[in-house]
Amino acid sequence: MYVFLVGSLYLVIALRYHAPFWRSLGWTFPIPRAFLLVVAGPLLAIALSALGVLLHAPMDGSQIEILIKSRASLAAIILFGVFLAPIFEEMLFRGFLLPLLVRSLGPLLGILFTAVPFALLHGAQNHWAWQPVLLIGIAGMAFGLVRYKTGSTTAAFVMHSAYNAMGFLGYTLTHWSMLN
Numbered sequence: 001m002y003v004f005l006v007g008s009l010y011l012v013i014a015l016r017y018h019a020p021f022w023r024s025l026g027w028t029f030p031i032p033r034a035f036l037l038v039v040a041g042p043l044l045a046i047a048l049s050a051l052g053v054l055l056h057a058p059m060d061g062s063q064i065e066i067l068i069k070s071r072a073s074l075a076a077i078i079l080f081g082v083f084l085a086p087i088f089e090e091m092l093f094r095g096f097l098l099p100l101l102v103r104s105l106g107p108l109l110g111i112l113f114t115a116v117p118f119a120l121l122h123g124a125q126n127h128w129a130w131q132p133v134l135l136i137g138i139a140g141m142a143f144g145l146v147r148y149k150t151g152s153t154t155a156a157f158v159m160h161s162a163y164n165a166m167g168f169l170g171y172t173l174t175h176w177s178m179l180n
Contacts, residue, residue, distance in 0.1 A: 002084075002085075002088040005088065005091075005092055006088065006091065009021075009025070009091065009092070009096055013025070025091055025095030025096055025153055026094070026095050026099070026147065026151065026152055026153035026154070027091075027095065027152075027153050027154050028151070028152040028153075028154050028155075029154065031152065031154045031155055031158055032150040032151075032152050032155050033150065033155065034155070034158055037146065037155055037158040037159040037162065038158060038159075038162045039162075040142075040146075040159055040162070041158070041159045041160065041161065041162025041163035041164075041165070041166060042162055042163065042165070042166035044139060044142055044159070044163050045139075045163045045164075045166035045167055046166065048135045048138060048139060049170075051135060051138075052131060052132065052135055055131045055134070055135075056131065057129065057131035057132055057135065058126075058127065058129045058131065058132070060127070062125045062126050062127075062132070063124065063125040063126075063127075064077060064081070064125055065171075068171075068175070068179070069179075070179055070180050071176070071179045071180065074171075074172065074175075074179060077168075078165075078168045078172075081164050081167075081168060082161050082164050082165045082168060083161060085164070086157050086160040086161045086164060087157060089118065089121070089160065090143065090147075090153050090156050090157040090160055091153065093114050093115075093117070093118045093140065093143075093144075094114065094143055094144055094147040094153050094156040095147075095153040097114050097117075098110055098111065098114045098144055098147055098148065101113050101114055102148060107148050110144070110148070111141055111144035111145055111148060112141065114140065114144050115137045115138075115140030115141040115143075115144055116137060116140075118136065118137065118140035118143075119133045119134070119136045119137030119140055120133065122136045139160075139163060142159070143156040143159055143160050143163075144156070146159050
């Protein structure tokens with residue numbers, strides 16, 4: 001799915017509009033406020049985990065946990081979850097969709113209407129429980145706010161990666177001894 005989406009974006013941006021692909025999607029270097037984003041991602045993960053407890057989010061785990069059978073599979077899932085998925089998700093939601101919606105609807109609605117499909121994308125892996133979908137939507141709003149304020153999809157990617165890394169750190173610390 002991700003390859004199809006990136007290919008479609010490339011066709012629209014590079015071939016249709018003859019624009020530079022990465023720069024058109026807001027991938028900028030150096031990364032604005034990189035250190036703060038590396039700290040903000042885990043803080044957001046902790047805050048949303050606490051909110052999940054208050055909302056009585058289901059503790060049965062996500063579909064991703066089914067894929068983790070060993071330390072090697074955990075490493076592969078971490079690589080995907082901390083690097084690859086955030087690259088593709090930020091490219092689509094904050095790089096492509098957010099600027100279009102902000103231009104059409106303004107920043108508040110643009111950020112909100114970008115966070116909704118982002119949250120729904122993660123619905124199936126969370127058994128469509130409303131609490132984790134809501135929490136992921138809030139995280140998507142935070143990533144959107146970062147993209148809007150910095151003008152950089154790269155900045156949203158850094159925060160998203162740090163956010164996901166915190167979740168995988170918690171999972172690894174609590175499950176490492178059970179994996180072979």
